[in-house]
Amino acid sequence: MNIRGVFIEETFAEAFTMRVARVVITARSPRWVREAALKLTGFATSVIGCKVEAGIERELREADTPDGRPGVSVLLMTMSKDDLPKRLIERIGQTVLTCPTTACFDGLPAAPDRLGVGSALRFFGDGFQASKVIGGERFWRIPVMEGEFLVQEKFGMVKGVGGGNFLILARSADAALAAAEAAADAMAGHPGVILPFPGGVVRSGSKVGSRRIKSMIASTNDAFCPTLRAITATALPEGVNSVLEIVINGTDADAIASAMRVGIGAACRDGVVSISAGNYGGKLGPHHFHLRKIMEGAA
Amino acid sequence: MSGIEVRLRAPLGAPADCSALLAGEWTKLTAGELARRGVRLDGRTVPLGELCDVAGQPDGTLRFTGDWSRAARLGAGLAEGAVRIESDVGDEVGLGMAGGSIEVRGAAGARAGAAPAEARRGMTGGELVIHGAAGPEAGALMRRGLVAVGGAVGDHAGVGMIAGTIVICGAVGPSPGLWSKRGSLVAMGDIGIPSTYRYACTYRPPHVPLILRRLAARYGLPAEPRHLTGSYRRYSGDLAELGKGEILAWTAS
Known part of the structure; x- marks a missing residue:
């Protein structure tokens, strides 16, 4: 040919079967969406040397994000299903929670396997965190110096x-x-x-x-x-x-x-x-x- | 919306207590079974079918048409399904509801989504959306769920709230959120902050656009851009209680 x-x-x-989560990040402007996404997906090329493989899937229009702000969807993938929640918690906690103006949502709402992510990150709120159930989904509001970080309680996982x-x-x-x-x-x-x-x-x-x-x-x-x-x-x-x-x-x-x-x-x-x-x-x-x-x- | 339609044949001659109509499981009931459920009227219990034409196929949705403004406690104890009331409705709509949704296309009377008499908690889940105004004590003692009012509300909205969210697009009557422990009262219109609340900051609460966009998408409650992207003054309270509640008052500046 x-x-x-x-x-x-x-x-x-x-190719191999892996476990996938889709994370949707939104922020006040495309600049801060990009900053958060680049940090979230940093050092995540291959499970040979990194604990997770990750990348930006695509940019999202305001109309396509839960809060109407600019966003991106990111895929994070691990070989084992036990690894994925650990990687999500440490990476979102260190890169998205820390990034100005961001919020973080599950991009696989139909996935039956649900991973507790916001439910773990909420403890950063030291007892001042609060939750809201919106449309049947629980979100955590974590007070931070800038204002509040909003993160969905559970994220979907698929093969x-x-x-x-x-x-x-x-x-x-x-x-x-x-x-x-x-x-x-x-x-x-x-x-x-x-x-x-x-x-x-x-x-x-x-x-x-x-x-x-x-x-x-x-x-x-x-x-x-x-x-x-x-x-x-x-x-x-x-x-x-x-x-x-x-x-x-x-x-x-x-x-x-x-x-x-x-x-x-x-x-x-x-x-x-x-x-x-x-x-x-x-x-x-x-x-x-x-x-x-x-x-x-x-x- | 397809499902079952309950059409009131003539305006009610007296206030009717509809508290037994939708409490517990109802979404699988046929129109005939629903027509046999009772309404208290003039001191006696009458089957719904004596007052209304009940027709359609069960699909988890129910539509009340005609003038229901004298119907009290409609949707009390609701736990499932989607209920739409096409007119005004009387007092205590959605009293102590636990799940599902009630959409009132007109105005509601007093104590919408509040706690039943003697009960320690009001709504424990679900969504109660009122397109028009609501009377006093909307969301009193609510524990969970969402009450949204497109118009103004009377006094003591969210009195004794334990948690949950009340969104008010119009003016808010006196003493909102008094004695609340937790929960959020989001006000787009004029509101007087009780002296037992303390100002915290002016910011953009990230969960508010999510709520407003859902209300617009699912119920057609208009979400104005200034409310979606604007700032809110946050007041913590009631400091005479636990103090973990909040009033979020939209501000133009």
């Missing part, structure tokens, strides 16, 4: 998918970066997905384990490192001098597949040799995203 001269490899991305991905194999680092930027821009705001890495792009794709250190759970993906082409079992075609990866997490497999189609389509441009994907032979992750099936009709 070729798309605008870019070869789509016959392979698939292998999602983490680790959807594709690799951009390009003739140069500049071409790889331009294609990755185009892909990330095209996928920005796609409903139900986040790109948890910086700018949505990963330069250090990893393989499972290490050749040398048994305790390491991941190490550099040498098969895709151009500098190692001559001394390792390379997976790089001729003419490829740089590879970048896009990692996509989402609320469900369909959302990821849809985003991958948009992203791969945007990445197929001058200077790109082929599009590949990372997998572990299909034995570890239950979700397989076959590139050619996803791109059917686009060639």
Whole structure:
């Protein structure tokens, strides 16, 4: 399969089931929405080294937020369901509660699994906190020096998918970066997905384990490192001098597949040799995203 | 709204006590079963069906049409379902209600959403929305839930509140929130603050827009932009009681 001269490899991305929460942050202005969201989603690229994977899903118009102010929705994802409430409490408590003018709401109201978040954060109020039940949902009003922080008592949790991905194999680092930027821009705001890495792009794709250190759970993906082409079992075609990866997490497999189609389509441009994907032979992750099936009709 | 319609055939000749009509479970009752529920009128109990045409299919909603201004305690003890009264209603609408919603398209008499006689607490849940004015002692002794009034309210609104929220879009009568322990009284119109309340600050309470937007979306109670985005003077009280309650008075400045 070729798309605008870019070869789509016959392979698939292998992804895992994760637990997801959607957090809606609102604030007085887009500036403070962004500040809170960037802090909330900071240091949350991969569960390999972070305890959570997170990213901004999309910006929300005033009409689409509970309090009529500017907002964003953020997805936070963990491997275990026991981890998610801990990560929500510590992150919202340290980044959203602290940020001027913000309020924080559940973005998965229909999810049957409910996690106590506001019910834990309320204790910061030291007994001065108060609750309000509005439309059957309880909210906590926590007094802070600026005024009050409003946070919903419970947040929904659903099963999602983490680790959807594709690799951009390009003739140069500049071409790889331009294609990755185009892909990330095209996928920005796609409903139900986040790109948890910086700018949505990963330069250090990893393989499972290490050749040398048994305790390491991941190490550099040498098969895709151009500098190692001559001394390792390379997976790089001729003419490829740089590879970048896009990692996509989402609320469900369909959302990821849809985003991958948009992203791969945007990445197929001058200077790109082929599009590949990372997998572990299909034995570890239950979700397989076959590139050619996803791109059917686009060639 | 589909569901069941209760149409009053002629205006009531005397005040009627409707307290037994919707207390407890009612949302699964057929129109015929509902028509057999009793109303106290002129010292005797008469089936609702003698006064009204009751028709429709049960779906958890109930609509009272005709002139219900002499109906007292309509929706008393309500625990479920959505009730809409298309006219004015008499005293003690939603008395001691525990859940569900009552929407009064006109005005309400005294003690809307208040506590039954001798009871220690009033509303314990649900939403009582009155588009017009309300009489004295609205939300008296309420423990939980929401009372919203589109017009003015009489004296002693929220007297003895234990918790919950009262939103008043019009002018507020004398002595609001007296002896309240907790709870919020949100006033958009003129209000005299009792001397047992103390001013705290002027700010934007973040929960108020949520309440106003819900009232607008679900009940069509107009939410003015100045009330959604404006500032409120916060008074803590009643300091003669627990003092954890508040009056939030909208301010133009």
